[in-house]
Amino acid sequence: MPSTIRANDIADLKGTELLSVLADSAFARIVEGCLVQRLPPGAVLFEEGDRADFLYVVLAGRIALVADGPDHREAVIEIFAAGEVLIAPAVILDLPYLVSARVTEEAQVAMLPAASFRRAMAEDSAASLAMAQILARHWRILVTQIKELKLRSTTERIGVYLLGLLSADDGPQTIRLSEDRGTMASRLGMSPESLSRAFAQLRRIGVGGRGRTVVVAEPEKLRKLCRRED
Amino acid sequence: MPSTIRANDIADLKGTELLSVLADSAFARIVEGCLVQRLPPGAVLFEEGDRADFLYVVLAGRIALVADGPDHREAVIEIFAAGEVLIAPAVILDLPYLVSARVTEEAQVAMLPAASFRRAMAEDSAASLAMAQILARHWRILVTQIKELKLRSTTERIGVYLLGLLSADDGPQTIRLSEDRGTMASRLGMSPESLSRAFAQLRRIGVGGRGRTVVVAEPEKLRKLCRRED
DNA sequence: CGGCTTATTGACATACGTCAACTATTGTGG
């Protein structure tokens, strides 16, 4: 059940990139009609096609944007973590959601009424500038994803994904996946089985581990695999 | 060769969604350092990795954003027409271009210096609001494309693409593709050969025509093919 | 009318998905 907002939720909201720039009065107005929800994994925030009545802000946990396909297939488009703002585009344009949202990791989210958010955007220039910057970053994230889908094999896509989790260091590294492998497969546009097999491929260049743990023995080999100018 | 701007170019710029909202003084400053270029098909505006020194506005013709793949393969990400603004994200964030841009149809483009555009965004709240709205629309376009790449077959992707060109009418329609079939294939994430074969599939439900002309005898059949809930 | 690019078609290879079986892994209640 949505509940009204508490003091430390307000602090969290104030700490997000988007809302931190708002003037105090504008921030107060936004927070006014705001609801906060704690949700278990699997919970659905909204479904594709719903009217965009709320802007969601992730306060904790993780939320996946998923597109529904034929016969219960689905594709994960993007995953959001604490501090990020969800589906602003639908809210800004006052258009139905293009995707559904589902909790992948026990989450706490704030729901800001769409109309008051749009008003804040129109009245507070810092907000629209911050919004433009956030959307600009997302444009790049999505374009990168499209490039990968169109030009890279399953194995390479996994490689690129892992590289994004690696530090610049060149020694062996252990990383922790923030999603289970099934979700990761869907996000990367492949079946869980293909993911599994692609990981098997990567084993020969020193990528191991199991479950959510992945060990990359030789990051440089992985980088070489994914480098374009081969 | 880039040349300085002429009166009717200024009128065109003033007519675009993004720049029309600017206050006169801000608009004048932006136009100040602006160059205009007329370019033949095949011309490259900039390449992936270049520093984002300019924001491009398409005044006429068409420009494709393309990602370069291994051994001279490439993927078309999006195509822009007159009135649209190109790769604002890189300019806003002052990051290198993620993609290259190539003219697909004899074009005229205005080049606005990145720094003065960023300044205009910061100072003119109407501009950042308009920018946020434009980027919001692009987010939806890109997400739609990702959904299609992840969930639909080549034939369905073509179907959806054609549906986007069709009027709501239910009678036979003749439409004109704005790109050659090779470019269209790349934009849809498939080889030209696959596009050709998928068109052959569609023939049995009344999709015909050749070259840039496509005839859809029974739009309803096409809609049915692409409808999700089978 | 040749040349030129662009589109189609055929034969073939292969990457990836699907279905099904099997094996961890995790969680639950006795």
Place this chain on the structure above:
DNA sequence: CCACAATAGTTGACGTATGTCAATAAGCCG
């Protein structure tokens, strides 16, 4: 703490959609 079920991941066998390579045909332009 162990059995058990439930879930998640792996592996194998197989089918198929899509890419690749090569040859042909069809538009297009000087």
